[in-house]
Amino acid sequence: MAMKESAFAGNGQEIANPRGLPITSSFAVNPADNITGYKSFKAGSFAFRRDEYFVYVEAPGTVHTMAADGFLRALMRDVAWGFFYGTVNFDPVFGTTNYSGEVDMFMGAMNDAYTSAGRDFVERFKADELMSIFKQMVSDWTNEGYDPFAAPMETGVPWGVKNGDNDDAVSRERVTARRMVGLPGDTPVRTDQNGYPVNRMFDDVAQDRPEVHAEPGFEHEVSAFNLFAYLSRSDVTWNPSVCSVVKDSLFCPTSEEYILPVEHGNDRCEWFIQLTDEITWNVKDGLTGRPKAVVNAKAGDVCCMPSDIRHQGFSAKRSMLLVWENGSPKVPELIREGKAPTVAVQF
């Protein structure tokens, strides 16, 4: 559920454009509303505004309403993940699909009812240009004391008219280790000293560190860290982060509480290893949104999400999840061309 940083820039390979859409480059940031105090935004034919409770996304012929908390949590992930891979459905109607450098933004394009009625709408943007608008939006629409990355019981509320900001919280980015957490020059392990106390639900997680006894001359080539301790100190939820990299094999562990704020539409297979507690996954068809399965993953369970689905997780207690994926940017095109399977295993 996460890419290496280089994937955002397109990796120098041709950018896929299955819908054959031209790039839209018109953007606007409008002054704060006299009543709510919030700015409004335009990206191509899409217009975004919020008030005390709701966000309104306008596209030609339609206005889509979302609760402000759900929208901000989803927007926060889309921003911090650099549009992620595959599709980020903010809800069953609105979302973005990432093509590594360019992004399709859609209304209803992944929704059976919209597409069958011909009401779906899609525009394509340069990823960095749309990202700039999204960053300004999450900054302006997040009030003081509210953290859209945090579990609901660990933050304030997003409601009301404009009241300060929380830019420290909304400018956090996901961890992207280049080789592995804890290596010299790479992402550091988390400690009380560097601002990552143990989360309230992980008080019982041992905080010892593995002992490493390297052969003389190999001291700089052997490393280890306590992954459970690392995850017990995560300050955010639903933020799969690259913690170890072996070529295109990415381990992206994360801690989860409450609801994954997006329905993630995969463009490749994605392994889930439930390390602690439980997550319930609602799995739907990636294109239509039709329900396909409910997966109850308990500690120790392993499942693999196919490449043609979307999924949303529910975690009643803070839990630890290891997401494992093939991060190669070539995989989605191979699947589209039928050269790679949509499932990881066939029985």
Ligand SMILES: [Fe+2]
């Ligand atoms: Fe996913």
